[in-house]
Amino acid sequence: xxxxxxxxxxxxxxxxxxxxxxxxxxxxxxxxxxxxxxxxxxxxxxxxxxxxxxxxxxxxxxxxxxxxxxxxxxxxxxxxxxxxxxxxxxxxxxxxxxxxxxxxxxxxxxxxxxxxxxxxxxxxxxxxxxxxxxxxxxxxxxxxxxxxxxxxxxxxxxxxxxxxxxxxxxxxxxxxxxxxxxxxxxxxxxxxxxxxxxxxxxxxxxxxxxxxxxxxxxxxxxxxxxxxxxxxxxxxxxxxxxxxxxxxxxxxxxxxxxxxxxxxxxxxxxxxxxxxxxxxxxxxxxxxxxxxxxxxxxxxxxxxxxxxxxxxxxxxxxxxxxxxxxxxxxxxxxxxxxxx
Numbered sequence: 001x002x003x004x005x006x007x008x009x010x011x012x013x014x015x016x017x018x019x020x021x022x023x024x025x026x027x028x029x030x031x032x033x034x035x036x037x038x039x040x041x042x043x044x045x046x047x048x049x050x051x052x053x054x055x056x057x058x059x060x061x062x063x064x065x066x067x068x069x070x071x072x073x074x075x076x077x078x079x080x081x082x083x084x085x086x087x088x089x090x091x092x093x094x095x096x097x098x099x100x101x102x103x104x105x106x107x108x109x110x111x112x113x114x115x116x117x118x119x120x121x122x123x124x125x126x127x128x129x130x131x132x133x134x135x136x137x138x139x140x141x142x143x144x145x146x147x148x149x150x151x152x153x154x155x156x157x158x159x160x161x162x163x164x165x166x167x168x169x170x171x172x173x174x175x176x177x178x179x180x181x182x183x184x185x186x187x188x189x190x191x192x193x194x195x196x197x198x199x200x201x202x203x204x205x206x207x208x209x210x211x212x213x214x215x216x217x218x219x220x221x222x223x224x225x226x227x228x229x230x231x232x233x234x235x236x237x238x239x240x241x242x243x244x245x246x247x248x249x250x251x252x253x254x255x256x257x258x259x260x261x262x263x264x265x266x267x268x269x270x271x272x273x274x275x276x277x278x279x280x281x282x283x284x285x286x287x288x289x290x291x292x293x294x295x296x297x298x299x300x301x302x303x304x305x306x307x308x309x310x311x312x313x314x315x316x317x318x319x320x321x322x323x324x325x326x327x328x329x330x331x332x333x334x335x336x337x338x339x340x
């Protein structure tokens with residue numbers, strides 16, 4: 001059970017209702033009215049709790065679980081211990097996520113403006129917004145309905161937030177247009193100057209950064225990540241993209257829909273990512289590249305050339321996955337020969 005000091009559990013729900021909410025098929029007769037009061041891992045779940053199996057390596061744990069009900073792929077249903085209500089689905093983890101959202105819904109913000117917050121008189125504040133202590137909202141900013149601006153956050157002049165946006169503590173946003181249901185975690189920096197300088201023998205000449213950051217609907221930007229505004233064209237984050245903590249996105253970068261950027265990824269200016277691109281932790285991309293739709297970039301990869309749609313690359317410099325593995329095998333053979 002989640003710590004009640006931090007998480008409030010909803011429900012209970014019957015197995016039949018969980019099946020309906022998640023699209024999973026409830027197997028076996030007589031389990032429809034089983035009452036489930038919480039979610040829990042397989043190894044600690046109790047008979048009134050719901051769990052899931054998404055990886056074959058945990059099949060033995062599944063065989064020993066005391067959970068009352070469990071999401072499981074049909075191919076693994078035969079491994080279930082007697083008495084467990086099975087919720088069959090080809091995507092157990094997705095179904096579990098939907099169920100966990102039902103048990104632990106995100107509470108809406110309690111409307112109000114803290115006395116210590118500074119909100120300019122020209123701000124258009126939507127219905128149901130909450131502005132917490134010491135937050136600052138600049139002139140002519142516009143916030144949609146039910147936005148939450150946490151303590152010490154700063155929303156710059158003219159910034160637009162859509163409905164149901166959450167801005168974490170001490171985050172700052174300038175020169176940005178933000179869509180609906182966007183999550184901006186603590187310490188994020190959106191819209192600051194891009195890294196633009198013209199070389200000169202007498203010293204660098206700063207190039208004014210005249211673009212914006214445009215973040216589409218349902219994006220998450222993890223803690224302490226930074227997204228620079230464009231130099232002229234905008235920096236764009238496509239709908240549904242998930243950005244982990246400590247990610248750096250340079251000016252003019254264009255990121256497609258439903259991309260995943262894992263922690264410490266760095267993308268240099270003017271690089272373009274198609275839809276559904278995945279970048280592993282510490283992946284680094286030089287500027288002015290085109291990364292095709294569905295491409296996968298492995299952890300710590302150093303990408304110095306365009307990546308075609310659907311290709312997987314590894315290593316630094318990054319190579320297609322098969323070529324990378326051939327190179328590793330060749331190095332092993334050379335090492336073995338030298339040792340012999």
